[in-house]
């Protein structure tokens with residue numbers, strides 16, 4: 001006799017959804033979580049980052065007002081007020097999550113960490129053992145450790161800590177021009193920090209389309225120092241500052257000091273802390289459990305995995321969907337059903353925004369591209385947001401819109417429109433039959449669709 005039908009490890013977005021689905025199936029279930037409750041998204045992820053970005057963009061908008069002939073005094077960033085609002089609103093969002101968590105009976109929410117001792121038993125950090133028929137692994141991820149930064153000791157902050165700072169730094173180095181580095185690096189820059197953004201592989205914001213990646217790299221570099229292939233010689237702490245010795249793109253090898261370093265060099269799954277070697281789970285080449293992304297089942301086992309823990313699409317809406325699928329299948333195991341998966345949609349809340357939709361650039365056999373530049377696009381120019389490119393993707397011999405990459409104004413909204421049409425399987429011709437108002441940014445989408453239509457007619 002097992003203690004529970006389903007044990008869910010991790011009470012983040014994926015785990016909470018999994019637990020609720022298992023309960024909805026009439027099973028006995030419990031959640032185990034030894035860390036702070038409230039979810040990564042609300043506590044230290046999606047919400048506080050967007051709050052900081054909004055403050056930064058408000059400051060930027062005032063500075064930019066001059067381009068419309070509006071004269072203002074230089075805006076003053078009140079660090080304390082900015083950070084107070086970020087934390088106040090963040091706590092409000094966490095509060096809503098906690099209301100849901102508070103409804104979980106105390107005996108079903110175990111506030112400890114878990115490790116496996118065999119296929120059906122976990123040991124809790126307090127020493128207790130619990131068994132279950134099935135498990136959902138929803139342990140999330142943590143910031144990747146970057147060894148070269150160890151020299152700066154406590155001056156290295158990740159997104160887990162950045163929202164607790166007392167003042168906007170005068171100078172900050174950001175390691176990792178990915179999603180977090182771009183969003184937070186640009187926000188700090190727009191709040192007055194002198195930012196250096198360092199990358200390693202040449203990538204930026206997860207952009208896969210080379211033409212758009214190069215355009216975006218140049219655009220960000222015009223706003224703050226950006227080197228996506230930086231050479232860092234050393235990092236140390238001295239006199240309360242982080243000292244970085246690096247090859248500056250124009251000045252050659254230099255040494256600069258920073259108030260702190262923001263590390264944003266990717267995230268790693270917490271499954272490596274579960275002692276999975278004591279189970280029959282098979283790991284993939286990425287060193288996380290191999291699983292099916294339609295059922296979330298690990299092989300044909302009684303283990304299911306959801307959210308950032310599986311290291312596939314570490315986004316909030318995916319964690320939520322995956323949690324639901326995993327929780328339901330863990331409850332009905334050995335009967336498992338494929339769950340509904342959506343067209344892929346990723347948005348980076350930089351300015352301009354980045355959106356990646358559906359099939360990515362490199363996944364096509366014979367790619368056909370429809371293009372538009374926002375530089376001359378009517379409404380974008382009217383608003384002074386005429387920067388960026390959008391590429392729409394189709395496969396030669398097939399007129400369906402299959403994917404897109406955007407770096408431009410309102411990419412979060414265009415990205416949704418495109419994702420919805422991709423998921424509906426609409427052809428370029430069908431999409432062009434839809435209404436387009438004037439003058440709107442969506443007219444840029446129409447231009448790209450017309451270009452794609454022309455390209456498809458020619459091949």
Ligand SMILES: Cc1cc2nc3c(=O)[nH]c(=O)nc-3n(C[C@H](O)[C@H](O)[C@H](O)COP(=O)(O)OP(=O)(O)OC[C@H]3O[C@@H](n4cnc5c(N)ncnc54)[C@H](O)[C@@H]3O)c2cc1C
Pocket residue numbers: 009010011012013014015032033034035036037039040041044045046047049112113114115138139140141159180270273274306307308309313314315316317319
């Ligand atoms: C700065 C930042 C900004 C982001 N912005 C966005 C955004 O704008 N949009 C978006 O879609 N996504 C965003 N994300 C990603 C999004 O936050 C994550 O994809 C999502 O929160 C993952 O949810 P999860 O349930 O998998 O993990 P989590 O919410 O992290 O939950 C995992 C839980 O497992 C617990 N745990 C770990 N190990 C154990 C163990 N051994 N035993 C018991 N419990 C354990 C942890 O304490 C934690 O509570 C952002 C992430 C970050 C860091």
Ligand SMILES: NC(=O)c1ccc[n+]([C@@H]2O[C@H](COP(=O)([O-])OP(=O)(O)OC[C@H]3O[C@@H](n4cnc5c(N)ncnc54)[C@H](O)[C@@H]3O)[C@@H](O)[C@H]2O)c1
Pocket residue numbers: 146175176177178179180181183198199200201202203204205206264265266267313314315346347348349
């Ligand atoms: N808007 C959003 O939806 C949003 C926002 C923030 C985070 N997230 C999620 O969080 C995940 C993690 O974000 P992230 O930005 O940490 O990871 P990421 O994978 O997006 O980017 C990491 C970047 O760091 C670089 N890098 C790796 N090692 C480095 C080193 N030693 N020095 C300098 N650069 C290095 C990589 O080349 C890459 O450009 C994202 O994949 C995303 O799914 C989403």
